[in-house]
Amino acid sequence: MRTYDNPVIPGFHPDPSVCRVGEDYYLVCSSFEYFPGVPLFHSRDLVHWRQLGNVLDRPTQLTLPDDTPASGGVYAPTIRYHDGLFHVVTTNVSAGGNLLVTAERPEGPWSDPVWIDVPGIDPDLAWDENGDCWCAVAGVAVARIDTRTGKVLEGPLPMWSGTGLRDPEAPHLYRVGEWWYLLVAEGGTALGHGVSVARARSPRGPWETAPANPLVSHRGTGEPVQCTGHADLVQAADGSWWAVLLGTRPRGWFPEFHVLGRETFLAPVEWADGWPRMGRVREREQAPAVWHPVERPPVRDDFTGTGLAPHWISPRSRPDGCWSLAQRPGWLTLTATGDSLDRAGHTFVGRRQQHPDCRAAALLDPGTARAGLSVRIDEAHHYDLEVSGGAVRAVARIGPLRQTISEHPVPAGPVTLVVETHTTGAGRGGPDAVALSVETSDGVVRLAELDGRYLSTQVAGGFTGRVIGMYVTEGRAAFDWFAYVPMS
Numbered sequence: 001m002r003t004y005d006n007p008v009i010p011g012f013h014p015d016p017s018v019c020r021v022g023e024d025y026y027l028v029c030s031s032f033e034y035f036p037g038v039p040l041f042h043s044r045d046l047v048h049w050r051q052l053g054n055v056l057d058r059p060t061q062l063t064l065p066d067d068t069p070a071s072g073g074v075y076a077p078t079i080r081y082h083d084g085l086f087h088v089v090t091t092n093v094s095a096g097g098n099l100l101v102t103a104e105r106p107e108g109p110w111s112d113p114v115w116i117d118v119p120g121i122d123p124d125l126a127w128d129e130n131g132d133c134w135c136a137v138a139g140v141a142v143a144r145i146d147t148r149t150g151k152v153l154e155g156p157l158p159m160w161s162g163t164g165l166r167d168p169e170a171p172h173l174y175r176v177g178e179w180w181y182l183l184v185a186e187g188g189t190a191l192g193h194g195v196s197v198a199r200a201r202s203p204r205g206p207w208e209t210a211p212a213n214p215l216v217s218h219r220g221t222g223e224p225v226q227c228t229g230h231a232d233l234v235q236a237a238d239g240s241w242w243a244v245l246l247g248t249r250p251r252g253w254f255p256e257f258h259v260l261g262r263e264t265f266l267a268p269v270e271w272a273d274g275w276p277r278m279g280r281v282r283e284r285e286q287a288p289a290v291w292h293p294v295e296r297p298p299v300r301d302d303f304t305g306t307g308l309a310p311h312w313i314s315p316r317s318r319p320d321g322c323w324s325l326a327q328r329p330g331w332l333t334l335t336a337t338g339d340s341l342d343r344a345g346h347t348f349v350g351r352r353q354q355h356p357d358c359r360a361a362a363l364l365d366p367g368t369a370r371a372g373l374s375v376r377i378d379e380a381h382h383y384d385l386e387v388s389g390g391a392v393r394a395v396a397r398i399g400p401l402r403q404t405i406s407e408h409p410v411p412a413g414p415v416t417l418v419v420e421t422h423t424t425g426a427g428r429g430g431p432d433a434v435a436l437s438v439e440t441s442d443g444v445v446r447l448a449e450l451d452g453r454y455l456s457t458q459v460a461g462g463f464t465g466r467v468i469g470m471y472v473t474e475g476r477a478a479f480d481w482f483a484y485v486p487m488s
Contacts, residue, residue: 012261012465261465350469369475
């Protein structure tokens with residue numbers, strides 16, 4: 001019997017939403033303070049996903065001011081397909097509120113935003129038999145809207161807001177048979193997280209609570225997957241039902257720490273007595289009937305294309321003048337826009353850490369610049385390998401403290417920097433260890449091995465996970481390649 005491993009999209013890919021068009025599935029996730037925003041994935045079997053691009057990939061769609069805090073920005077998108085158009089609705093909590101973009105093809109181009117005149121976060125879209133569009137938001141409330149203008153035509157109307165737990169959010173509306181079903185996440189997006197369901201004959205209510213709520217929650221359990229919630233349902237082409245939802249994989253000693261952020265999991269759904277039912281979200285599960293693997297992305301990016309691959313992200317913005325693939329063909333050239341990773345406004349191009357054990361390396365030609373490789377949660381929590389003035393330094397920023405751990409001389413010219421994370425031998429307390437090394441003519445020199453707890457959500461706070469990437473904080477530097485290899 002074929003099985004799949006959870007999470008199906010590992011690393012910092014929270015708040016998943018999914019839709020099916022024929023035999024194809026499309027999924028979006030939150031991106032918070034990173035640009036481009038709202039990563040978009042495609043699958044033929046709900047298990048194997050390939051990133052097609054990012055929905056909000058230009059400044060006219062996504063403005064994130066320099067003072068956007070970590071874990072600000074873009075929250076909880078919903079993707080739906082209606083009347084020949086893909087729709088993505090989401091919230092920019094840092095600039096403008098709820099917005100809607102559309103596209104004829106998931107690859108884009110996606111339209112400029114239509115701003116939705118409904119307060120709240122986590123917007124959802126559903127169409128009734130009359131073709132009217134209903135937008136539900138956290139709280140929970142629903143309004144009938146004009147998707148062309150964003151104007152409210154009716155409401156907002158109060159809805160069922162869960163079973164009484166904190167933070168009722170992530171509403172999703174579905175018409176199944178003669179009933180409208182409403183999924184609501186509640187309990188907060190940490191260890192108390194869960195999903196509950198109600199139903200009504202109309203989006204206007206009244207709502208009937210499911211007798212077996214919560215639909216899913218791992219609160220108070222010892223399951224390896226925790227924080228389960230923020231689910232979206234989809235019916236497969238064969239008639240089976242599935243849920244995508246977020247979860248975490250905490251490690252280490254009490255209180256346990258998760259460093260990859262909230263990830264996307266897949267779980268089967270059954271219907272009984274007119275209600276959806278789910279069991280535990282497991283790390284290994286029986287696979288859907290259709291099995292359609294996709295080619296894995298290359299482990300190394302040689303920067304030979306005309307644009308950056310869609311998995312590359314930058315905090316808040318990526319101005320055209322701070323990066324180039326043409327200035328030195330076959331290299332990514334970065335130009336400093338700020339003088340420190342400790343403050344917003346710096347030049348950084350990175351990718352999400354997706355595996356507990358991994359190795360990331362880059363070949364840097366620093367010239368006279370100050371540049372390097374960093375693994376970060378935010379401006380106050382990052383470990384860096386920084387090259388300048390003929391030396392490479394291991395630097396740790398933890399809260400208000402910044403310290404150079406060690407340094408090693410390097411000759412002029414290109415140098416290979418290496419970040420490794422490993423869960424074995426990390427000690428009783430931490431989820432992993434982060435090793436910072438440089439490759440020299442005499443072999444690999446390890447400059448530091450640091451406790452991974454300090455680059456975790458439990459320490460840094462917020463809703464994101466680790467991102468590993470290249471940066472420059474003085475002058476201009478070039479990177480010949482970047483490689484990311486899972487080690488588990």
